[in-house]
Amino acid sequence: MLAIETVNITKKFGDLVAVDHVNLKVEEGELVGLLGPNGAGKTTTIRMLCCLLTPTEGTGRVDGYDVQKEAAEIRKIIGVCPQETTMYDRLTGRENVELIGKMHGMSKTELKKRSESLLEKMELLQRADEQIRNYSGGMKRRLDIIMSLVHNPKILFLDEPTLGLDPAARRVVWDFIEELKKERKTMILTTHYMDEADVLCDQVAVIDYGKIIAEDTPEQLKEKIGAGDVIEIDFTGDTTAATKSLEKFKFVRKVSKVQGHLVIVAEAGVTKLGEITTTLHNCGGSVGKIAVRQNTLEDVFIHLTGRKLGE
Amino acid sequence: MVRFWDIGIKNLKIVVRDRMYVVMLIIMPIMIMLLVGLAFRGEGTTTYAVGYVNNDMGAVSEAFIEKLENPLKEWNMTDILSMKSYKDTATLKEDFRLGKIKGGLTIDAGFNPAPDTTTSVVLFVDESDISAAANIRARIIIVSQQMFNPPQALQSVVNIKPPEEPVSVEFSAMNFMVIGTLTYAVSIICFSTALSFAKERQSGTFSRMRTTPMSTMDLLTGGLISNVAVSLIQATLVFGTAYAIGFKPMGTTDIDKLMNMLAAFAVTVVLAVAFVGIGLVLAAFSKNEDQAVGISWMIIIPMMFISGTWFEPTDPIMNMVSQAFPATYANKAVRAILARGAPLGSMYGYIFALIVYAVIAFTVGVLLFRKKTA
Numbered sequence: 001m002l003a004i005e006t007v008n009i010t011k012k013f014g015d016l017v018a019v020d021h022v023n024l025k026v027e028e029g030e031l032v033g034l035l036g037p038n039g040a041g042k043t044t045t046i047r048m049l050c051c052l053l054t055p056t057e058g059t060g061r062v063d064g065y066d067v068q069k070e071a072a073e074i075r076k077i078i079g080v081c082p083q084e085t086t087m088y089d090r091l092t093g094r095e096n097v098e099l100i101g102k103m104h105g106m107s108k109t110e111l112k113k114r115s116e117s118l119l120e121k122m123e124l125l126q127r128a129d130e131q132i133r134n135y136s137g138g139m140k141r142r143l144d145i146i147m148s149l150v151h152n153p154k155i156l157f158l159d160e161p162t163l164g165l166d167p168a169a170r171r172v173v174w175d176f177i178e179e180l181k182k183e184r185k186t187m188i189l190t191t192h193y194m195d196e197a198d199v200l201c202d203q204v205a206v207i208d209y210g211k212i213i214a215e216d217t218p219e220q221l222k223e224k225i226g227a228g229d230v231i232e233i234d235f236t237g238d239t240t241a242a243t244k245s246l247e248k249f250k251f252v253r254k255v256s257k258v259q260g261h262l263v264i265v266a267e268a269g270v271t272k273l274g275e276i277t278t279t280l281h282n283c284g285g286s287v288g289k290i291a292v293r294q295n296t297l298e299d300v301f302i303h304l305t306g307r308k309l310g311e
Numbered sequence: 312m313v314r315f316w317d318i319g320i321k322n323l324k325i326v327v328r329d330r331m332y333v334v335m336l337i338i339m340p341i342m343i344m345l346l347v348g349l350a351f352r353g354e355g356t357t358t359y360a361v362g363y364v365n366n367d368m369g370a371v372s373e374a375f376i377e378k379l380e381n382p383l384k385e386w387n388m389t390d391i392l393s394m395k396s397y398k399d400t401a402t403l404k405e406d407f408r409l410g411k412i413k414g415g416l417t418i419d420a421g422f423n424p425a426p427d428t429t430t431s432v433v434l435f436v437d438e439s440d441i442s443a444a445a446n447i448r449a450r451i452i453i454v455s456q457q458m459f460n461p462p463q464a465l466q467s468v469v470n471i472k473p474p475e476e477p478v479s480v481e482f483s484a485m486n487f488m489v490i491g492t493l494t495y496a497v498s499i500i501c502f503s504t505a506l507s508f509a510k511e512r513q514s515g516t517f518s519r520m521r522t523t524p525m526s527t528m529d530l531l532t533g534g535l536i537s538n539v540a541v542s543l544i545q546a547t548l549v550f551g552t553a554y555a556i557g558f559k560p561m562g563t564t565d566i567d568k569l570m571n572m573l574a575a576f577a578v579t580v581v582l583a584v585a586f587v588g589i590g591l592v593l594a595a596f597s598k599n600e601d602q603a604v605g606i607s608w609m610i611i612i613p614m615m616f617i618s619g620t621w622f623e624p625t626d627p628i629m630n631m632v633s634q635a636f637p638a639t640y641a642n643k644a645v646r647a648i649l650a651r652g653a654p655l656g657s658m659y660g661y662i663f664a665l666i667v668y669a670v671i672a673f674t675v676g677v678l679l680f681r682k683k684t685a
Contacts, residue, residue, distance in 0.1 A: 050522050072524065080522040086515035103523035147519075 001064055003028045003155055003186040004049060008058035011044050011210075018044040020210035021058065026203075029184035031177070033191060033201035035297060041210035042190040043083055046157050049188070050080050062155060076104070079153030083160045083190075085140040087132055093119065093143050094128040097150050104151035111150070118146040121176060138169040145173060149180075156180065158189040162196060174200065194297040204297065206304060213304050221300045228253060229269030230295045231276065234261045237285015245279045256302055263302060265295060329602075334609070346613045349629050357625040358393045359443050362403045362412040365396070367422040375422070375469075378454050386457050392450055404478050407435065408653040410643060413443040415478070416451070424459045424469050431470040435478040439490055439650035440623050479561065479651050489553045490649055491621040494641045496549045497579045497586060498614065500542040502607035504590025508534060509603035512594075512684065527681050535587050535673065542583035550576055561652035574655035575645045581665045582641040588672025589637075595679035614638050619646075637668040 004026035011019040019041040026032045034042040047053040049060055051071035060067040062074045087096045094115060101111040119125040122142040132140060145161055158177070162170045177200055180187065191197050197204050198218045206214040206221070214221060228251075235242060239262060243255040246264060251272055253265040262280075266272055270292055280287050327333065361379070365372055382388040395412060397403040403415045414436035424430040434451065436444040448471065455469035511517040511530070520530060550572055560575070562568035593610065597603035617624050618638035624630050633639045644661040647653035655662075 052518055052521060075522060075524045078522060080519070082515060082519055084515055086519045088516060100519075100523060103520065103525045105524070 001028070002026060002061070003030070004032075004060075004062055004188065006045075006049070006058065006060045009045070009048060009055050009060050010057035011041075011048060011053060012056045017210050019048070019055075022207070022210070022212055024205060024212065024215075026186060026188060028186050030202045031181055031187040031189060031200060033189050033197040033204045034207050035191060035194070035197050035204050035301070036207035037192070040207045042207055043159055044210075045207070046080075046159050046188060046190060050078060050157055051075065077154040079148035079151065079156045081144050081148040081156075081158045081161050083163065085137070085144050087140065087143065087147065089133040090131055092129050093124055093132050093135065093139075096132060096143060097128075097146050100147045101150045106151055114150055114152065115146070118149060121179075122146055123172060138165045141165055142169065142173065145176065154186065156185055156187045158187060160190055160192065162191070162193065170196075194301075198297050206297075206301060208301075208305050214300065218297055221297060222295050224300070224303075228265055228267040228295065230293050230299050231264040231266060231269045231273070232261055232291045232293075233264070233276070233280065234288030234290075235280055235285050236288070237280065237283050242280050242283040242285065245283055246276065249275065249279075254303060258302055263299070265299065265303075334605075342609075342613060346616050346629070349624075349626055357442075357627060357630075358391060359413040359447055360393045360395060360411065361414040361416055361447055362395045362397050362406055363416040363418065364398070364400050364403055365418045367418050367420050369422060371424075372418045372422040375454065375458060376416075376418075378458060379450060382454060382457070386453075388450075388453070391446055400474075404435075407437070407478060408647065408651045409657050410437075410647045410651070410653070413437050413440060414447045415474075417474070424455060426460050429470050431472050433474050434471045435474050437646075437651065438479045439646045442623060442625060476563075477561075488621070489558045490646055491615075491619075491642070493546070493549055493553070493575065493579060493645060494582060494618075494638050495615055495620050497542055497546055497583050497641075498611050498638060500538055500545070500583050501586040501590040501593070501611060502604065503541065504534065504538045504587045505593035505597060505603040505607045506600060507538070508591060508594035508680065509597040509600050513599045517684065527684065528677070531591065531677050531680060534591070535584070538587045538590070539580070539583050542586070543580060546576055546579045546583070560649040563652075567652070571648050571652060574658075575648045577655065578641055578644045578648070578658065578662060578665070581662060581669060582637055585637040585665055585669035585672050588669055588674075588676045591676025591680055592672060595676065595683045618642055637665055637672075640664045640668070 002025050004024065006022055006024045008021040008023060009019060010017065010021050022041070022045060024032070024045070034045065036042050044053065048055050049062055049067060051067050051074055054068060063077055065073045067074060088099070091099065097115045097119070098111055101115065106114070115128075116125070119128045122145065124139060124142055124146070127135070127139065132143065135143065141161070141164065145158070148156060148158070161177070162173050165173065174196070177187070177189070181200075181202075189197075189200065201218060203215065204218050204221060205212045214224075216224070239257045242262065243257070246252050246255045246262075249266075249272070251267045251269075253267070255265075256263045264276065266276070269276075273290065273292070277287050277290070363376060365376060376394050379392050380394040381390060397406070397415075400415070400417055403412075403417070406412050407415050414434060417433040419431075419433075422430050422432070432451070434448070436447050438444050451469060451471060459469070508517075511520075517530065521527070554572065560568050560571045562571050589610065590607065593606045594603055597606055614636045615621070615638070617629050617633045618636045619633065619642040620638060624633060640661040644658040644665075647658060647661075648655060
């Protein structure tokens with residue numbers, strides 16, 4: 001049985017179509033990433049699956065339960081880490097965690113044991129009895145994740161779990177998510193961070209303007225836009241002419257213009273830099289900074305939409 | 312220069328674009344002015360019911376009572392007293408306690424004032440209603456002056472005496488303020504309820520809790536319990552403070568006084584539940600904490616003006632309007648118990664109205680809150 005399934009799920013706010021006929025399938029024990037820019041519809045999709053929003057059209061099922069008709073059943077088996085830190089400022093970290101556990105009907109002993117273990121894993125045990133208004137943003141974020149997990153949910157929704165975290169804190173969260181994957185927990189994760197989706201997700205659904213525009217494993221998605229290097233060049237000349245000239249080379253897979261520079265996907269790009277820069281000079285422009293790297297999910301997004309995630 | 316100017320413009324834009332701010336800043340002062348103006352317009356147009364026992368039964372005393380109700384046209388006075396005859400003082404006092412009359416007048420045999428002879432009457436008035444007390448006393452003096460032509464202006468030949476056993480608390484600024492302050496203090500729970508629920512919604516904690524098996528009803532009932540508990544603590548502290556600084560409710564013995572305080576406390580508890588319900592309704596309409604604060608004060612302040620918290624409105628229409636507010640019933644009941652020693656049981660009408668109000672307000676609050684957060 002699928003852990004999560006949506007069929008043409010749609011959400012409209014007046015004239016705005018926030019989620020547009022999204023079809024999503026998540027197997028049990030799988031971690032699926034929803035990747036897309038702000039306002040793409042990721043959070044709205046999650047909110048519908050968590051029964052916080054009613055779909056305008058289509059259906060959604062979580063562990064076989066209908067999001068519109070069986071919300072009470074769904075709430076028993078899900079854990080949600082919302083995009084913005086939401087907790088009671090005047091409660092301590094431990095009290096916030098235990099409150100969620102109590103809502104799920106956990107026994108005192110079980111709750112104490114579980115919250116202790118999670119607080120320790122997330123390196124918050126020492127400050128667990130402080131009011132969270134004294135916590136840093138990173139600490140609050142980690143506490144948010146603990147709150148979503150305290151009752152050991154079958155299915156976990158993580159909405160931008162590492163947003164605003166420093167690299168070290170991000171690493172802690174990643175390790176923790178990896179551990180949950182080993183436990184075969186079903187998870188949906190939304191993120192802006194390509195590397196996060198790349199490292200953590202089994203499947204990635206790229207979402208833009210409310211629609212899923214691509215869906216596959218991170219490797220397959222990158223493969224689709226072609227293996228090879230990505231070369232980013234600051235170029236001041238006629239980009240249309242330059243693109244045409246570059247596309248004549250067999251080793252060039254794709255040329256895009258993103259935020260004032262050219263992004264070229266090329267096989268063995270490092271060895272072809274000479275040919276590329278000469279071509280650009282011949283097009284009558286000047287070549288500035290050049291960067292070469294392996295292609296990423298960001299390139300997948302650029303390939304699919306013609307723009308960067310942040311645009 | 313440019314920065315603070317820009318900040319000023321930004322602030323103004325925020326104010327103007329938020330309808331609730333506009334309502335608070337412009338409509339609220341106008342509304343209060345209208346309410347106060349209407350509630351206290353035409354001083355003297357209100358009729359105060361005064362009971363009397365006429366043990367004299369002579370023509371002079373009958374004429375005096377008749378003129379108290381219907382002064383002669385040439386005296387240029389409006390009719391403000393409605394005189395009601397009683398057979399004995401016990402019934403008179405009982406009706407006074409229940410709030411059916413604002414004052415009681417006893418005229419003894421031999422009532423025959425003349426320019427050179429002073430006669431006494433016994434009068435008690437509701438000292439907690441400053442307007443009624445002043446008007447009733449003044450009317451008795453003025454009518455006696457007009458009827459019996461005292462030798463010097465402003466001197467009365469009818470001497471007003473209080474009853475031997477007090478029927479109302481003695482008038483003092485503190486006694487007067489304390490009674491109103493009790494209901495005012497409890498009304499603040501409406502503000503804190505609206506604020507706490509609006510905060511839950513705005514901060515996202517409400518949404519988070521809704522992803523758990525918690526139902527909206529759990530959240531609202533939890534809110535009712537905590538806010539009523541706060542209100543109980545608040546009322547206890549206010550009553551305790553009033554007692555500590557010398558407030559003495561009506562009652563013949565200390566036990567009586569204590570029981571009257573407890574009875575008034577019971578009334579304020581029901582009022583607190585009604586206010587929590589109103590707070591919930593207000594929270595449903597508030598998009599954020601700022602609005603919750605503003606809307607709450609927009610309800611609390613006008614309500615205090617016309618529900619008789621400190622002054623009873625003198626305008627009959629506004630008196631009718633005041634029936635729409637729970638504080639009106641609580642004020643009447645608390646005043647009757649504390650100022651006139653009315654037994655709690657006799658206040659069933661007001662208490663029933665408060666309970667009905669509390670149930671309706673809470674039910675409407677729950678329905679609205681659920682609808683707005685669905």
